[in-house]
Amino acid sequence: MTGYKENKEIHIDPIEAFEDNYIWLIRNDQNCIIIDPGIAAPVIACLERRNLKLIAILITHHHADHIGGVLELQEKYPHIKIFAPQKDKYNFVNIGLKNGDEINIPELQINYKIIEIPGHTQGHIAYYDMKNLFCGDTLFACGCGRIFDGTHEQMYDSLKKISNLPLDTKIYCAHEYTKKNIAFALSLNPNDMNLKQRNKSISNFKITIPSLLEEELKTNPFLNCSSLEAFKKLRDLKDQY
Numbered sequence: 515m516t517g518y519k520e521n522k523e524i525h526i527d528p529i530e531a532f533e534d535n536y537i538w539l540i541r542n543d544q545n546c547i548i549i550d551p552g553i554a555a556p557v558i559a560c561l562e563r564r565n566l567k568l569i570a571i572l573i574t575h576h577h578a579d580h581i582g583g584v585l586e587l588q589e590k591y592p593h594i595k596i597f598a599p600q601k602d603k604y605n606f607v608n609i610g611l612k613n614g615d616e617i618n619i620p621e622l623q624i625n626y627k628i629i630e631i632p633g634h635t636q637g638h639i640a641y642y643d644m645k646n647l648f649c650g651d652t653l654f655a656c657g658c659g660r661i662f663d664g665t666h667e668q669m670y671d672s673l674k675k676i677s678n679l680p681l682d683t684k685i686y687c688a689h690e691y692t693k694k695n696i697a698f699a700l701s702l703n704p705n706d707m708n709l710k711q712r713n714k715s716i717s718n719f720k721i722t723i724p725s726l727l728e729e730e731l732k733t734n735p736f737l738n739c740s741s742l743e744a745f746k747k748l749r750d751l752k753d754q755y
């Protein structure tokens with residue numbers, strides 16, 4: 515895949531769902547795709563309000579708060595394509611994706627490369643257009659996802675994989691956990707200047723996503739573990755926090 519092509523007609527907006535989920539909407543003036551619709555109603559409302567045609571749904575992993583709206587959307591918009599991790603089983607028709615696959619959305623002139631990032635779940639994937647990374651519940655702003663049906667080792671390796679992307683990669687995770695995550699990180703390192711600065715810079719914002727990979731590398735404790743053992747310990751601490 516060639517480099518990122520700046521496309522000024524493309525906008526990326528969050529559709530807020532449940533308590534703290536983001537369903538990402540990638541759109542131009544007419545067409546759009548969405549990522550991880552855990553519920554259909556706010557998506558339908560958004561499409562109707564903006565008069566957008568839904569082209570495709572992209573799924574990062576199988577949890578209900580990421581796929582709960584798919585069947586209803588598929589029924590309402592039967593022409594749409596649905597992309598999902600090949601390793602998972604779904605109760606809707608989908609195109610299975612694995613590491614290194616590429617998908618093309620001609621209506622938006624966007625290509626995504628698929629990166630497998632297991633750990634939160636076994637089949638978890640990310641969508642990467644060489645600039646923006648949609649990484650579901652793997653890397654959060656100043657945190658990372660819990661380990662469900664994946665393993666700590668997988669998550670550790672997946673976070674390393676993400677860390678190796680360009681520093682100006684924009685990280686679009688699927689939950690607004692940033693303030694809680696920074697509070698946890700500060701509880702470990704109360705005098706960390708970068709963390710204090712980050713805490714201050716987001717304090718007036720309700721929506722703090724996307725973040726820059728560069729900022730995550732400076733402040734996210736899960737990207738700065740010296741070993742798998744250290745990562746496991748940190749993940750356990752966070753689970754009990």
Ligand SMILES: [Zn+2]
Nearest residue numbers: 575577634651
């Ligand atoms: Zn999840």
